Amino acid sequence: MAVIIGKDIIKRYNKVVLGPCSFTVEQGKTLAVLGPSGSGKSTLFKACAHLLEIEGELEIKDLKRCVVVFDEPNCLNTLNVFDNIALGMKKEGYLQEEIDHRVHEIADKVGLHDQLLKRPDELSSGQRQRCALARALVRDFDVLLMDEPFSNLDVLLRREMLNMLKQMQKEKGFTCLYVTHDPQDPKLFSDQVMILKEGKIEMLATVEECQAHPSSAFVEALFA
Secondary structure, eight states: OEEEEEEEEEEESSSEEEEEEEEEEETTOEEEEEOOTTSSHHHHHHHHTTOSOOEEEEEETTGGGEEEEOSSOOOOTTSOHHHHHHHHHHHTTOOHHHHHHHHHHHHHHTTOTTOTTSOGGGSOHHHHHHHHHHHHHTSOOSEEEEESTTTTSOHHHHHHHHHHHHHHHHHHOOEEEEEESOTHHHHHSOSEEEEEETTEEEEEEOHHHHHHSOSSHHHHHHTO
């Protein structure tokens, strides 16, 4: 069953910056959106997160159970890391015992178990990104949207986080769309990759298909 459905999506400012763009993401699957700066990746992400008005059709089923991770962590310095991670759970009325259990569990998975009493301004930029990721993953959700969530992580930690997400998806069955500029990311965590160039879909396929049968020299160069 398709959970995220985009049909003939177009976004215009003074000119068309995205589209027309059509795609679907099946339940429990991951679509990575890949492309250089200015290709329309973040515009597509904002459209999926309902932060932009667009032409065309975009539907995310069961939107109430959708969580979003932005490229900027937006952690609250008035709260420690534990309370930043627990923020959404508290607003949704989870019991304190469940909050304690889940926060410690996800903090361990993202490597922040020894940072829970610190404030975000005492963390590195990569740690703040992981705090924001944990804040999303700790809750119950069906759809995960992410915009460059690992831009401040080194290669090894980036790989670790992608493998963690892949394992969580196997366990929980959530659907995911995420934006990245790094062609290595979809190799670790995606079922399909949408390659954007100047607002248009250059190719939409599996990583293996993009490597074996690239639609253009641009796609071939990305995976060289």
